[in-house]
Amino acid sequence: MCKIIVQLLSFLCIILCSAQTVHSCQLFVRDPSPLFSKTFGSKNITFRSTENHIKLNKGESIQAYCGSGIVVTTNYNDQRHNQYKMASFFCDENNYIQIRGLDFDSTEEYTIYCSSSSSSSLYESKKKLPNCDEALSYGIGEKIPLIGTIIKLAICYDIETFELKYANYIAYEKKDILISPEQSVNSKLGVELEQKVDDLQNYFDFMSQQSFNISRDREPNTFFRAFSFDFESILQDEQLRKQLDKWTYIFNIMWWSQLRQNNWRFFLDALKERANSEKYMVFVGSYGNATMPITRSSSDPPEELAVQSYGLKVSAPMFVWAYVKLLSPSKAEEFVLIGHNSPYMESPDHTEFCTTDICDSILWLKESKFGHLRRVPTLGYTFCCRAEEVAKIIDNFPMPKGALETTTAAAVDLTTSMTFL
Numbered sequence: 001m002c003k004i005i006v007q008l009l010s011f012l013c014i015i016l017c018s019a020q021t022v023h024s025c026q027l028f029v030r031d032p033s034p035l036f037s038k039t040f041g042s043k044n045i046t047f048r049s050t051e052n053h054i055k056l057n058k059g060e061s062i063q064a065y066c067g068s069g070i071v072v073t074t075n076y077n078d079q080r081h082n083q084y085k086m087a088s089f090f091c092d093e094n095n096y097i098q099i100r101g102l103d104f105d106s107t108e109e110y111t112i113y114c115s116s117s118s119s120s121s122l123y124e125s126k127k128k129l130p131n132c133d134e135a136l137s138y139g140i141g142e143k144i145p146l147i148g149t150i151i152k153l154a155i156c157y158d159i160e161t162f163e164l165k166y167a168n169y170i171a172y173e174k175k176d177i178l179i180s181p182e183q184s185v186n187s188k189l190g191v192e193l194e195q196k197v198d199d200l201q202n203y204f205d206f207m208s209q210q211s212f213n214i215s216r217d218r219e220p221n222t223f224f225r226a227f228s229f230d231f232e233s234i235l236q237d238e239q240l241r242k243q244l245d246k247w248t249y250i251f252n253i254m255w256w257s258q259l260r261q262n263n264w265r266f267f268l269d270a271l272k273e274r275a276n277s278e279k280y281m282v283f284v285g286s287y288g289n290a291t292m293p294i295t296r297s298s299s300d301p302p303e304e305l306a307v308q309s310y311g312l313k314v315s316a317p318m319f320v321w322a323y324v325k326l327l328s329p330s331k332a333e334e335f336v337l338i339g340h341n342s343p344y345m346e347s348p349d350h351t352e353f354c355t356t357d358i359c360d361s362i363l364w365l366k367e368s369k370f371g372h373l374r375r376v377p378t379l380g381y382t383f384c385c386r387a388e389e390v391a392k393i394i395d396n397f398p399m400p401k402g403a404l405e406t407t408t409a410a411a412v413d414l415t416t417s418m419t420f421l
């Protein structure tokens with residue numbers, strides 16, 4: 001429905017905009033671009049400018065919004081950082097742009113941009129994510145006046161242990177146009193932005209990438225040194241990672257580089273391609289503890305694959321998983337993709353999580369580069385399972401507990417009635 005409106009409007013715009021070739025005012029725009037908002041009839045349309053300028057006819061006005069504050073400059077580099085988030089630009093009868101809402105006035109041509117590309121905040125949500133009862137549910141996003149709430153990502157996070165249970169987001173979403181009134185954008189993520197949370201990093205110590213690197217490079221164990229590991233975000237989607245840069249301390253995990261740079265990347269590439277035509281919800285998390293090969297007496301417990309620095313320790317998870325779900329009312333498609341995050345596995349396979357590896361039943365996965373390379377152990381052996389099976393193994397797996405209990409209850413009933421027969 002929305003899609004149709006957008007298409008209709010862009011079609012109308014093409015007709016109207018090309019008919020009106022004489023524009024009186026130009027407002028130049030630079031990255032990071034503000035959001036622009038304009039009323040067309042009964043709808044307000046919000047968009048990011050794809051060009052470096054916006055044209056306005058005499059008497060027209062447009063609103064600009066930057067969560068981080070609007071910056072206005074002129075040709076004479078008269079730069080003013082403004083504490084204002086919103087301003088409106090009006091093309092007057094003398095072809096000058098008048099700014100309303102900012103303490104700035106000039107007859108020069110204006111260039112505007114946002115003072116920072118990230119304007120999101122972390123919020124606690126009373127509405128709980130699935131199977132996240134022991135931890136807390138959070139959303140990262142922003143509240144934009146007149147438009148509503150944009151939620152980029154939701155997380156299930158244990159604030160006592162600083163442990164990420166999982167994160168969820170919509171894969172490769174390109175939402176450049178929003179139409180209001182529309183309720184909460186992205187409310188599909190299952191959280192609400194309620195109570196703003198201060199930056200934990202200012203109060204607690206987290207491993208930085210730099211101290212991880214220093215300790216990693218000093219590690220004497222030759223088995224450790226034979227492979228490469230890094231401390232990087234569990235969100236390897238470039239666009240998302242850039243937007244959530246502030247929160248790396250929440251998302252960083254110890255990756256085996258081969259998995260991250262090969263099969264996990266190939267999976268994301270396949271998903272990105274697929275996301276051009278279908279919308280997917282993705283939950284990501286990690287599971288288990290990777291260990292070093294046992295070289296001494298076999299009665300010693302295996303040594304954890306970890307890096308320590310000044311009292312902080314990060315351990316490599318044994319697996320990284322992504323629960324991928326098609327968001328479509330008419331079609332169902334879902335699977336959990338699980339990658340081995342350890343180079344020391346002797347014969348990696350799927351049996352710890354499920355009876356059948358179902359990656360090949362999803363055509364777009366099977367036919368991708370990922371599909372061809374996913375079983376190569378040196379690139380990070382990766383497989384797929386049904387979510388119901390994985391939910392029995394992984395704590396806090398994002399599947400409502402009720403859904404599982406019904407299946408178990410049905411099975412129990414069956415055995416009971418069989419005993420009576």
Ligand SMILES: *[C@@H]1O[C@H](CO)[C@@H](O)[C@H](O)[C@H]1NC(C)=O
Binds near residue numbers: 039063
């Ligand atoms: C559109 O935006 C204007 C301000 O620019 C606001 O007054 C109006 O209520 C908005 N209309 C809708 C339908 O959201």
Ligand SMILES: *[C@@H]1O[C@H](CO)[C@@H](O)[C@H](O)[C@H]1NC(C)=O
Binds near residue numbers: 209229230
């Ligand atoms: C840490 O090491 C990785 C290589 O594994 C490098 O790409 C990264 O830039 C380093 N980061 C810092 C902060 O030194």
Ligand SMILES: *[C@@H]1O[C@H](CO)[C@@H](O)[C@H](O)[C@H]1NC(C)=O
Binds near residue numbers: 287288289
């Ligand atoms: C990994 O180790 C932690 C303690 O360090 C433990 O609580 C957890 O149960 C372990 N996970 C698995 C899957 O064995």
